[in-house]
Amino acid sequence: MADLTPLFQPKAIAIVGASNKPDKVGHIIVKNVINHGFTGKIYPINPKEQEIAGLPCYNSLLQVPDKIDLAIITVPAKACLDVMEDCGKVGIKHAVVISAGFKEVGSEGLELEKKLLFTCKKYGIRMVGPNCVGVMDTNTPLNATFAAGFPLRGDIAFISQSGAMLISIMDWSKTIGLGFSRVISLGNKADLNEADFIEAIAEDPLTKVVLCYIEDVHNGRHFLDVVSRAAKKKPVIILKSGTSQAGAQAASSHTGALAGSDLAYETAFTQAGIVRARSMTELFDLATCFSYQPLPKGDRVAIVTNAGGPGIVASDIIENTGLSMARFDRETLEALRSYLPAQANIYNPVDVIGDAKADRYAFALEAVLKDPYVDSVVVMVCPTAMTDPKAIAEEVIRLHKKYPDKPVLTAFMGGATLAEGAKRLTEARIPVFTFPEPAISSLAGMVNYVRRSDNTPEGEPIQFDDVDKNAVKAIFYDVIRDRRNVLLGSEAAAVAEAYKISAAPIKLAISPDEAVALAEEIGYPVVLKVASPKIMHKTDVGGVKLDLRNEKEVREAFIEIMENVQRYLPNVIPYGIEVSQMMPRGTELIVGMTRDMQFGPLIAFGLGGIYVNLLKDVSFRLAKGITPGEIATMIAETKAATLLRGYRGDKPADMMSLIDMVARAAQLILDFDEISELDINPVFAYPDGYSALDVKITIEF
């Protein structure tokens, strides 16, 4: 792991391109560093100036008579290369390149960026940017950016691929009193990227939550390794944009980012334990709750409200977000019954009714905080004539201090009447929202983070050593020699067998007589399928005949298939007809794959059969490092799982054999990068095993 401390806690910094002109970036940065309290040494560099903002100015880095930890570079793009060379010569190990004019402006800029990165590599310099806003650390304090203003101090780190969004958020954060520890603008991330910063900040004791806005990830596997480990230490919340086709198009005209397929990101984020925000609002709602409150131990939420309607709204959201309404202990119910007026509702949501003053809120809140069956509490306040919001806020603050281990969130539903109470809550780091929805969905985010941390699927990835790689290579070799890239069914079945995936035996017949002979050998009933690499959907052209019970049926089917193919696809001459055993019907499954540029191969599992594209009941995982536990979770996510557990009286399927099959398929696609398509559909699952009926493999170099 790179030590990025000097980026955030430098003792001496140089600002190359510092300026005396007030609207120049090189001026704003010097001002920001000075005005926001940096206590180390500051060396402005500009050959045309003697002094900048009261500091002596140097002609070049080479003339600074001191060891510099961090260079902030704002000179025009073309001058950056020389500056970086100077950095290397004087032993500077960390640089932030603010300057634009690199990858984002096209091929010429990209060349320049590559050269800049090469210079960094030559000297072992770690670079932020280019084309970025800079970095901030509120604890050092250091504001090495050209953003107007400096955020409040806090325990949230924010890493942003969009500089404008970073500036927007810094401006906006003050209106809700949100504080930050470190703020990083990634820019073009030629060298340091989100993974590096997430890894480094996971070790920062002054940061509790890591927030991230990204448009893409360059090295998916590295990202996954690093962030999986970081997410075990502290919550990592990411807003990934460019998820839609439209968004990806927009992204490609911006920062030069190539947004990957959302499926791969979604899968990777889930596997890494990342909390994924769906919108900017959600990103910061989550940040607030994770930062201010302890993690809930479970999903049971208690509501305390002074009005029924909002209580119902809150109950709806609790159920819709996958949380559960706490069911109170008998002691809690008795306490509430004895204290609250008769019209109050003592069951969850606790309705202390409209005339409740702070004492009644306090009693109810303490009762539910004490309850062992409550994991978190949402306090809701409507401004009736009797309500004293400030006193209620004070009681909430007092009781949260008394029971600091359970998260308390609030919805203060109103405007001016409640403003003072809301302000007090924010100061005391109790999240306050106007409406209950964001409070509860943030809580759901916290609960999901805890669930994932608690339930990281166990087990090590399996590495099978009983597979026959050479057999697979030999088959692929024959396929290439035949100038094909689609394997015949019999070939694909042989590949599966080499990896100990049980496929129904398939033999190729080139005449009705041969088909009958093979059928006698395999045993009736049999299936006949046309064999041709040019026919992907054999059923559609009448190329499949099932359940053939005797010689006559096989003979007729052979001829009929040939006639069908001739009619539908007059230009295709089949290799022959494949004869296989008619397997007893089991639960129809599919095992498949897709490859992602960033994250490598993904393995897919779901309901199989001819409607697989229609039903889309498929779950994905990154193939790399997949464990049996993760495969079990993956299977459990599908509707197929309901069938496999034994549906309407059926016997349950043999789950262990299915997990084994998926793990072997995962290893196959990891071992052979050249497999561009693998489609095992259907797989029939039985109580005592499974059978892969139809294996399709395509290879590509």
Place this chain on the structure above:
Amino acid sequence: MADLTPLFQPKAIAIVGASNKPDKVGHIIVKNVINHGFTGKIYPINPKEQEIAGLPCYNSLLQVPDKIDLAIITVPAKACLDVMEDCGKVGIKHAVVISAGFKEVGSEGLELEKKLLFTCKKYGIRMVGPNCVGVMDTNTPLNATFAAGFPLRGDIAFISQSGAMLISIMDWSKTIGLGFSRVISLGNKADLNEADFIEAIAEDPLTKVVLCYIEDVHNGRHFLDVVSRAAKKKPVIILKSGTSQAGAQAASSHTGALAGSDLAYETAFTQAGIVRARSMTELFDLATCFSYQPLPKGDRVAIVTNAGGPGIVASDIIENTGLSMARFDRETLEALRSYLPAQANIYNPVDVIGDAKADRYAFALEAVLKDPYVDSVVVMVCPTAMTDPKAIAEEVIRLHKKYPDKPVLTAFMGGATLAEGAKRLTEARIPVFTFPEPAISSLAGMVNYVRRSDNTPEGEPIQFDDVDKNAVKAIFYDVIRDRRNVLLGSEAAAVAEAYKISAAPIKLAISPDEAVALAEEIGYPVVLKVASPKIMHKTDVGGVKLDLRNEKEVREAFIEIMENVQRYLPNVIPYGIEVSQMMPRGTELIVGMTRDMQFGPLIAFGLGGIYVNLLKDVSFRLAKGITPGEIATMIAETKAATLLRGYRGDKPADMMSLIDMVARAAQLILDFDEISELDINPVFAYPDGYSALDVKITIEF
């Protein structure tokens, strides 16, 4: 339709239970009426007072020497009855009963409420409440509530079943400058309910948008009739809570509401053209956009931004909410290219880049507003050092005035820096949000409203007169005589036939010989199924044998089914075995139903087969008044539709015959209330018709 004008524009009002004690509701109301500018006559009624708030006080309504249009009643619950009697005697036709202590406190209160309603009916008085906050009209102006404060004047009507929520919203609305025309607290809605108010307000020229918070609907069919008509006149936006199980439980301990099944509400709201809000935030975001801006003509959105990242975020949301990114006219692109700097993005999202001042925003905004392929625009601003948010706001306002027919929404992404600009936009009725998400999802709500209005499925409901009701009654009679409520397959098929739903012919055999005889009559291959009202899932007990091709197979199957049933269900003695034709396989569909207490029967259509419960690919409609167009839409919503249109080379199914079948099934369940279950599964759809293979009917009185 009830004329509710006197509730909102009374010339003379009486406040019964008026008081001089400052914390009494009867005092606050008098003050609210006076202080918020009511210009009509006010008569406080209280036998213990001479004068209240400077107005002469009367002992009772009977003594007021004037015609009163509206009585506001705040006396204790038990005294309300006498007051209402007085109202009737002096000819008051409208009353608002603020007093609590009715249905919401239990059976005694419910009795009192019924008596109160009876008195109203006796005199033809229309009542709001009891147990409500009151009503407001900002144009009259009249504040006949005990809420603190009075909302700004505006064109939004707000109807709330929760008084507390109403008070919260009135308080909060001022912080975002949102104005209201009329505000109604429904309370227990013993007499007047949401449907009455929505109907009345649809005619109010000073209201543009109707907002509603409800927990239940009492008379679903009436609600649907009324609101369907209202929603054609102006947008009706509803937040319905109690949708989850938890929420419904909370609702039942509040206002005495019984929250119906969400499926029925969802279906009814869609059919009525209601815009459904999913959260309080969404309710008011939608209200703001519908109130401030014109309706978009289509779904093509243009984005103008000064930063790439937020533009990508916005593109994602546009796609995810079912809107589309506008593709600009060539003229627009040329104009943008000629004016904007080289680094700008001239394609949608238009990125005027970070150093853009107001002139560049104005140019880009005008270019896209003029573009015939743009239906709406979202302007996004990040606060860079060069940004002048106030000037940008002014340009947006100017251009919106110049092109008033296209909605313009804004995301001013920041805090203090942008506050002044945001304030100007709000004053000019241009919605301004901090982040792009709520702007775009509100826009999606508007587009969906327009789509629904434009595409109300055509056609009149069909009333078939070729159905044989008596035949159905005769079958039901036999079933009852047999002390059953589940029809045998052969009986259910006969019911279907009576309604001209093509069911596969089914005959009952009571011996292997008889089964063979029937099979010969029907023609091989045949299906055998056990006949017993006690066996609902026949396949699960081995009670079904398919594709029997000859006498031997039929005979063996008969005995095997009997043996299976004996083994699984030793206590069940089947009526015999049903023999039916083995129909050729078609697309498997299901047609079913459910009944809702509020909205009556719902007809269901979807993918059939044994996995129907697993796949849940089913679409619902209220059976009443369903048109062929609506059925076609319903079918189109399912995945089954993909199959029916011809999947992977199959011929398309005969859609007209399916629509006819669904319409006939709808009529059957409307004609016979006693049908509690109807389940036609599978229906096989063919290119030239369909066949209902298995019809299940249960009746209940």
